[in-house]
Amino acid sequence: MCRVIVITSGKGGVGKTTITANLGTAVAQLGKKVCLIDADFGLRNLDLLLGLEQRVVYTIIDALAGECSLEKAIVRDKRTKGLHLLPAAQNRTKEAITPRQMKEVIQQLSSHFDFIFVDCPAGIEMGFRNAISAATEALIVTTPEVAAVRDADRVVGLLESENMGSIHLIVNRLRPEMVQLDEMLSVEDILDLLVVPLIGIIPDDKRIITSSNKGEPLVLNAEPSLPGIAITNIAKRLNGIDSEFLDLMANQDSLIARIRRFLGLSLN
Amino acid sequence: MSQGLNNKEQINLIKKGEIVVVNLPSQNKQEINQWQRIIDNFKTRLHKIDRSWQSGTKAQIQSQDTLLDTRQLNELEQILEQVGLTIDVIITRRRQTAVAAASAGYSVNQESSRILGYKTIESEIIQELAEPLYLKNTIRSGVEICHPSTIIIMGDVNPGASIISHGDVLIWGTLKGIAHAGATGNHEAVIMALKMQPTQLRIADLVATASTLPTDEYIAEIAYISSEGIKIHVASNFYRYYDFVSANNTWEMKDQAKFPRNV
Secondary structure: EEEEEEEEEEOOOOOOHHHHHHHHHHHOOOOOOOEEEOOOOOOHHHHHHOOEEEEEOHHOOOOOOOOOOOHHHHHEOOOOOOOEEEOOOOOOOOOOOHHHHHHHHEEEEEEEOOEEEEEEOOOOOOOHHHHHHHOEEEEEOOOOOHHHHHHHHHHHHHHHHOOEEEEEEEEEEEEEHHHHHOOOHHHHHHHHHHOEEEEEEOOOOHHHHHHHHHHHHHHHHHOOOOHHHHHHHHHHHHOOOOOOOOOOOHHHHHHHHHHHHHHHHHHO | HHOOOOHHHEEEEEEEOOOEEEOOOOOOOOOOOHHHHHHHHHHHHHHEEEOOOOOOEEEEEEOOOOOOOOHHHHHHHHHHHOOOOOEEEEEEOOOOHHHHHHOOOEEEEOOOOOOOHHHHHHHHHHHHHOOOOEEOOOOOOOOEEEEOOOOOEEEEEOOOOOOOOOOEEEEEEEOOOEEEEEEOOOOOOOOOEEOOOEEEEOOOOOOEEOOOOOOOOOOOEEEEEOOEEEEEEHHHHHHHEEEEEOOOEEEEEOHHHHHOOOO
């Protein structure tokens, strides 16, 4: 059965598209057939991050208008077996399609894929409605910032009122050294407010920026990186494979800090 | 401050004998996405409300002067279906709504505004909904809960959410957002929470901000109107020490409570 998962956040710039590209690649590496749908009409980026920009010929709009078949609009990633992209139209706005059309497209695709990831645009307007229309699961991306968490909370509320089947949280761009100094919200702080099950924590790393610019998802990199491992772990957890959370605080901890953290946690 | 609670701005359900009346708010021509907002708000509340009717109960849509098209009627029908209500009849004052409803296959009752006075409907809403609203969920950012009587929430009220009530607000969880008790001017109303960390507290026409110092302690607290404005007290013994004095319109310490407590 095909699982349709929307990746959303409310706030912009928290890493939805980067995570979609990497997570899609990681799930495909586990041997699944994956389709990534870019729902960010007018501001599409997913093709760039996957390095597929030059191979986009038709978009979802062309397929809906009947100018090509849906199969033709889908771009196959040659580097990763099983990974596909359905690009958004760059010359349209979010109002170009309706939630119903989105649902139809995803329904048609669902018999061909194991996973469909929908990259949701920022905001809670039409683009968001389109992106969540056919999804049965949601991954909420947030960064350890008050504004991002507040927006995530709003989005979780909207998803709950739409009866979203399962909602999981990804905390992106965590900087353990700042959490250690109490300069950044900790994962516990975020969970305390959102009360959504956690599926992964991705540490901040400048290699994410270089890999995005090169159009090469970090998980493809032969040299292992913490964010890459974290994303692969999320992919495994999505497939029901238990994998332990990385102990991101390990490097920061002196013995006393560990004890303090342990006590702090048990007090809560 | 009392305009904060605008009953007409949300969809209200009223149980009347065997049927449930669904009151739609009147249309605001200035707001572009009013329908979407009202529907979102309705869906949020609907899942949390304890329903007191059986599946298949008939619903009467009281759409007043709102313009509805077939798509909106279908949307409403689907939502009501989820809570076991089926649309029986649509009552409207707008010809276009009546036509849309009839062509979509609903029974329609078009009434002139003369027969169905607006005033009577409004007073009915207030009376029939005078029972408390009981919600079992976290209230998240962007959600506004309005109710013409006491509101009880089992769960947290997150920052960015607001709870507006004619009566008291009782939160069995942490209050981090905004709570407004006695929104129509009732000074006797109180706000109670297991953990008070509000963005803002409002009672009747008064506003207060609480200290932002986060604590790890869980002490149930109560906010009330004293002669010096809104104050917060430990909830567990509040009613033992305080009385509402209607002459002053404030809560005041009882005489016997003024004696030293540790004698």
